[in-house]
Amino acid sequence: MIGGVLKPRLRKRVVTIFVIAVLFPCLFLGYLGLKSIKQEKQWQQHASHIAALRTLSTHSFLVQGVFFLDNNVGVVFPKTFRDADVDEMKDRSTLRLQESEYLSAGDLFEVQGKLDEALTEYQRGFSSRLSKPLQSAFLSRIARCQFKKTDYENARKTYQRIIDTDHNQFYGEGMPYVLVAHLQLLEIAEENGSSLVTGNQLLDFYKLLVVQFDKCERAQYGFFLNQVKSRLERQQR
Known part of the structure; x- marks a missing residue:
């Protein structure tokens, strides 16, 4: 048991x-x-x-x-400068006839020094219905005429609008409009003798160049970086 x-x-x-x-x-x-x-x-x-x-x-x-290879042996393509052959501006042959006429007429008046007539053509051609690159093309010309006419307040507003609406796309005809806009804002601030505004704009411009350098051609990056550097050196004197 x-x-x-x-x-x-x-x-x-x-x-x-x-x-x-x-x-x-x-x-x-x-x-x-x-x-x-x-x-x-x-x-x-x-x-x-x-x-x-x-x-x-x-x-x-x-x-x-x-x-180069990351830690997981994955292929990673590094950021590099933009190819000089890339043109982000829509070719004028693809524009509607009216839009092309406004740009051509405005450019002709501007070359002749007739800034009021050029500004009128650019303003007539601008429309919010245009593509973003075309809007920037017209705004860039409007701001340029305003600056040449020493209408700095309106030029400042227009250049700031270019910056605000670009959204890091770097639209341009070879030279990105947003870079020119930043540089012109510095010129306007210097004309007005505002050191505080100039300092803030320098920092914003420098940050844009450092973070978005791959949207620039190498020569463009070097030129604008030198512009920032020379102004910083002048402020420290």
Whole structure:
């Protein structure tokens, strides 16, 4: 009777000891083994990717410096200066005839020094229904005429409007309007003798150049950075 009771208990204890001492360690070791195999395959893939990229850069010198690898061996393309061949201004041949006439007539009057007539043409051509690049094109010309006429207050408002509506798109005809607008605002602040305003605008302009340098051509970036630097040096004298 007693032996019959002890045997089931003994079997249960033996099974428990087997599970704890043998089965669990085997399962754990199996898990570690599978994990190790998976990691090894990942490292082999990473090594293969690196070898392929090295081979590519060796056979084509143009590839060198175009990208780099992050910690996960992912290809990352660094920010660089804008290509000089990129023109973000819509070609005039694609404009409606009326829009093209306003721009052409205004440009002609401006070259002739007839600023009032040029300003009138630009203002007639401007419309909120135009595309953003075209709006900026007209606003840039309007502000330029206002500045030439020494109407600094209206020029300041127009240049500020260009900055506010650009949204880091850097619309332009070779030269981004927003960069010219920042520089002209500095000119206006200097004309008005406002050192505090000039200092704040310098900081805003410098921040824009640093953060959005990839929207500029290398020569443009160097030119405007020198403009900021020279003004900062003048303020420190």
